[in-house]
Amino acid sequence: MALPDPLAEQVLRIARLAGDKIMAIYEKDFAIYEKQDTSPLTEADLAAHNVIVSELESISDLPVLSEESADISWEERKTWQQYWLVDPLDGTKEFIKKNGEFTVNIALIDNGKPTMGVVYAPAKDTAYVGLVGKGAWQQKGGDFTPISAKKHTDGETWKVVGSRSHQSPEIKNLLEQLDGETELVAMGSSLKLCLVATGEAHLYPRLGPTSEWDTGAAHAVATAAGASVTVLDPADPLNANAEDLSYNQKESVLNPYFLVSA
Structure with a gap:
């Protein structure tokens, strides 16, 4: 099948071109860079x-x-109604570790909300596309498969996306408020949000620093798949009435804490 939006097809093509550039370097022996100025x-x-x-x-x-051209003034940015929000390579630790969990991220933002997003994991040859109001898809190889977030059901183990390593006290507090068993689902980069979009996880609480370009594209995918991305108050982590995470509404491009949920 083809995507129901020609612009999304073009953006996916661009993400794949960027992925090719990344993979050409990823497949090199990193040791050759030791005596060079660049990494x-x-x-x-x-x-x-x-x-x-x-x-x-x-x-x-x-x-x-x-992320690589983020020095645009707030005076200029605040006049934007629509713009492209890009993270050319999200998952720097994953790239260096060579575990494949890094992504190319391109989002279309309209009045503070992501309306289209493409997340492409070149080492996995997997793409996620979200068109808010139209649907979300995963592409492995050539086929597009519709994806949707899946709500937690009574008695089911909560699958929660989190860090591979240390869990903060705030995360532990949130997990303790869930009714039932919890299982940690570990993943790198913006793929964390995509796990909720595909129904492989129920929740992704983020209680650490991120920037708007880290989340914009995957936020669109999650929303298009039926999930919510809301501002998270650590003191009230299961507040269902929290406001949606928004973009380009302030001078700082840092996100507040947030929760991705089905």
Whole structure:
């Protein structure tokens, strides 16, 4: 099947081009960089950024905010109604560890809300596409499969996305408030949000620092798949009436804590 939006097809193509640039460096022996001024991570990040910005400018006249070009003033940014939000390479630790859990992220933001998102994991040859109001899909190889978030049912073990290592006291407090057993589902980068979008996890509480480009694309995928991405108050972690996570509404591009839930 094809995606029901030609622009989404183009954005996925761009994400794949960026992924090719990243993989060309990822597959090298990182030891060759030891005597050079650049790192494989920096080189891959910039190569992906350059191809994404160039290609987006060829199909759209909207501004682009990327992690690699984040020095745009708030005075300019606050005039934007629509823009592209890009993280050329999310999951720096995963890239360095070579575990494959890193992603290319491209989101279309409209009035503070993600309306389209593409998350592409080049080492896994897996893409996630979300079109809010139209649906969400996962692509492995050539086939698109519709995805949807799955609500927790009584008696079922809660599957919670989290860190592979240390769990903070705030996370432990949230888990203690859940009724029933919990199981940690570990994953890197923006793929954490995608696990809720595909129904492989029920919750992803984020009680640590992230920037808007870390979440925009996967937020669109999660929303399109029927999940919610809401601001999380650690003192009241299961507040169902929390406001939606929003973008470009303040000078800082840091996100508040948030919860992805089905």
